[in-house]
Amino acid sequence: MASAWEAPDRLERGRLATRRAVRVLLKHSGETGFPGGYELVRKRNGRPTLAAPHGCPSLLVSLTHTGDTTFAYVGMREAGVSGIGIDVERRDRDHDGLWEGGFTGDERRVLAPVAREAGQARAALSAWCAKEAVVKALGTGFEGDPWATACVKATTNIFWFRSTDGRHTQAYTYLQGPWVFAFSHVSEERMNACRIPA
Amino acid sequence: MPAESPLELVRAQMEILRPGQGGDMDVSLLLGRDLHMSSIELARLAGGLRRALGGEPLPFQLLFAPGEDVKDLTVGRLVAFLEEHVPS
Numbered sequence: 061m062a063s064a065w066e067a068p069d070r071l072e073r074g075r076l077a078t079r080r081a082v083r084v085l086l087k088h089s090g091e092t093g094f095p096g097g098y099e100l101v102r103k104r105n106g107r108p109t110l111a112a113p114h115g116c117p118s119l120l121v122s123l124t125h126t127g128d129t130t131f132a133y134v135g136m137r138e139a140g141v142s143g144i145g146i147d148v149e150r151r152d153r154d155h156d157g158l159w160e161g162g163f164t165g166d167e168r169r170v171l172a173p174v175a176r177e178a179g180q181a182r183a184a185l186s187a188w189c190a191k192e193a194v195v196k197a198l199g200t201g202f203e204g205d206p207w208a209t210a211c212v213k214a215t216t217n218i219f220w221f222r223s224t225d226g227r228h229t230q231a232y233t234y235l236q237g238p239w240v241f242a243f244s245h246v247s248e249e250r251m252n253a254c255r256i257p258a
Numbered sequence: 259m260p261a262e263s264p265l266e267l268v269r270a271q272m273e274i275l276r277p278g279q280g281g282d283m284d285v286s287l288l289l290g291r292d293l294h295m296s297s298i299e300l301a302r303l304a305g306g307l308r309r310a311l312g313g314e315p316l317p318f319q320l321l322f323a324p325g326e327d328v329k330d331l332t333v334g335r336l337v338a339f340l341e342e343h344v345p346s
Contacts, residue, residue, distance in 0.1 A: 149298065158298065161305025165315055188298060205322035206297050 070130065074108065074123045075100050077132035082110070082119060085134050091117050107199050110134070122146045122196050133243065145196030145231070145244040147189040151182070152238045159184040162191075167211045174214050182240075187211055189242035190219035190231035197244035198229060264340035268333060271306040275299055285334035300331075307340070316343055 083095040097113030100121065110121045118137040122145045123130060133146035149155070159180050163171065167187075175183040195201050195209055200223065212228070213220040220230045231244035262270065265285065272293075273280030279293070289295045295303070304318045321331060321339055 155298070155302065157302040157305030157309065159305065160308050160313070161303065161318075162298070162301035164319070188301065192297065205319065206301050207319040208322065 070125055073125070073130035074132065077130045078108075078110065078121055078123070078134060081121075081132040081134040085119070085136070086117075089117075089136065091136075106201065107196075120144045122193075124148050124192070124196075126150060131241075135245070141245060143197040143199050143246040145193040145198070145242075145246075147192035147196065147242045149185055149189055149240050150238050151185065151235065151240055155181060155185050155188075158188055162188050162206060164207055164210065170211050171214050174216055178216050183214075185240050186217070186233040186242070187214060187219050189240050190233050190244070191221060193231040193242040193244040194219075194221045194229045195223070197231075197246040198223060198227070199246075264337045264344070265333075267307060267310055267340065268303075268336055271303055271310060274306060275303060283333055285332065285337060287333050288330045289333065289336070290330040311340075311344055316340075 078100050079095050079098070082098050086092070086095060094113060094116065097116065098119065099111040100108055101111055102108050108121050108123050110119045112118050120135050120137050120141065120143065122133045122143075124133075124147050125131075126148050127150065129148075131146055131148045133144055135141070135144045159168070159175075162184060171183050171187055174187070178186075191206070191209055191211065208224045209221050211219055212222045217233050218230060219233070220228055222228050229244060229246055231242050233240060233242045235241075269280040269283050271280070272283055276299075283293075287293055289300060289303075304316070308314070308316055318339075320343075321335065
């Protein structure tokens with residue numbers, strides 16, 4: 061469940077967006093729980109987590125900030141799921157240079173069919189959002205290096221990445237209004253299912 | 259190496275990304291901590307530098323060499339990288 065909130069302070073925006081997403085998720089899943097009782101905290105590596113109130117379901121959270129807008133993505137912590145990731149960017153902003161600078165030559169070759177079909181700007185932005193969502197779901201972040209997580213397979217809306225430890229993870233993207241959304245879930249089962257042969 | 263020095267190139271590309279901020283950018287500033295650059299801005303900066311240098315691929319991944327715990331970059335490190343990897 062994703063939710064957006066606009067407010068001047070990033071941390072407060074994150075809390076508000078998370079609370080709203082938790083409320084909708086609990087309602088839709090039929091779970092009982094007090095959305096205000098979930099506390100958004102950050103681990104030492106910066107990854108956000110949700111501390112659940114006693115007796116309430118355990119949830120996963122991922123946040124993304126773009127301009128003055130924050131999006132929170134919240135999901136149930138199911139068996140085997142270790143992380144979720146979201147990234148959102150505006151399509152109507154200038155992303156000049158992203159195709160050349162965000163991807164290695166090998167990645168651009170993988171993305172070339174998508175660029176031919178959807179246009180280079182959209183291919184670059186969708187793939188970039190997918191890459192961000194994947195490193196958030198893995199819990200690693202880019203650790204400074206956006207080129208270490210490589211796109212190895214792509215369709216217009218689904219992207220597969222190989223991280224430095226050899227794991228393969230996929231992310232889905234879609235367009236809504238001025239936004240590109242990307243989501244990724246990481247679980248042992250999913251990683252096995254989307255493993256790509258060398 | 260083009261007529262502009264690497265520092266001038268980086269400043270010019272920063273000015274394109276963030277008008278008004280590139281001109282007097284100091285080499286000691288950290289791109290993440292001090293300039294609050296997001297990862298997509300870092301990628302666009304790399305793309306702008308590559309384009310300004312004629313489109314030749316640059317091994318930006320070497321900025322984060324394995325074994326080095328680099329999670330942020332100073333402007334000076336980026337400038338030194340260009341001095342090392344752009345043919346004169």
